[in-house]
Amino acid sequence: MAEITIPEPYQAGLATIVGLSDDSVGELVSALRAIPTKLFPYTLAHEIAPSVQSISVDDLSEVIETLQSLYLTKIYHEVPADVMADDIAEAATENGLSEHLRLSGLDREKFKNRLATLLSIESLEILAKALGILRNNQNVFHEARIITEIRPVFGSNVEEAPPAAVVVHMLNISCHGTDGHKEFFIALDTDDIEVLRDVVDRAETKAESLKAMLNKADITYLETE
Secondary structure, three states: OOOOOOOHHHHHHHHHHHHOOHHHHHHHHHHHHOOOOEOOHHHHHHHHHHHOOOOOHHHHHHHHHHHHHHHHHHHHHOOOHHHHHHHHHHHOOOOOOOHHHOOOHHHHHHHHHHHHHHOOOHHHHHHHHHHHHHHOOOEEEEEEEEEEEEEEEOOOOOOOOOOEEEEEEEEEEEEEEOOEEEEEEEEEOHHHHHHHHHHHHHHHHHHHHHHHHHHHOOOOOOEOO
8 A cells, every 4th residue: 555645736737748649758858857947837838849849738737846846855755756657657556546546557657657757856856955955944935015004183073074094004915924924904004104114125135145155156046926
C-alpha cells in the first residue's frame, strides 16, 4: 500500500503526464531544464510553451503546478525522486482516482520512470525551494483594498446637518495564515496614507539595491511577478 495520497486537484495534471507521448515528454523535460527564472506555474507555462508546442498552455500550466506541489512534498520529506515516483505510481493503482490514473503492468512502470525524470530537474527543484522559503511565514499576503468614507461630525443639535466631516480610509488586508484564511481592518487618515506610501517606496528601493547586489555576486534573482 502506498503511503502517499494524490489530492484531487493534482490528479488531472498527473493524468496529463500519463497521456503524453514520449516525444512530448522529451520536449517538456528539455524545456523545464532550461526554464527562465520565474516562480509561478502560470508564468512558467507561457514561458516554455513555444518549446513544447505539442502540449497546450492549459495542460502545461496544470502539469507544472502539479510538479511544483510534488517537488515541495519531495523536498519537505527529503524523498529521492525515484522513491517518490514509485509511491505515486502505486497510489495511482488505488480506487477513487480518475480512470486515467489507474495504472497497471508496463503502463505503471513507464509512468514511474517518466515521473522520476520529471522529479529530477534541478531548475524545478530550486524554484520549489524558493517558493517554500517565500511562503514559509506565519501569514502570507493575499490581497488588500482601501475603502474610503466620509464620517460626519455633528454639532450639539444632532437634528441639524453636520457642520463638518472627516475622511477615513479603511485598509482591508487578507492573508493566508497557519490557522487558515483571515482578514483584518486598519483605520488610516490622510497622513497615515502618506506614511504607508513612503514605507512601500522605501521597500521598493531596498529591493532594487538587493537585486543589484545579487547581480554583482552572480546570484539569480527569482522574479515573483
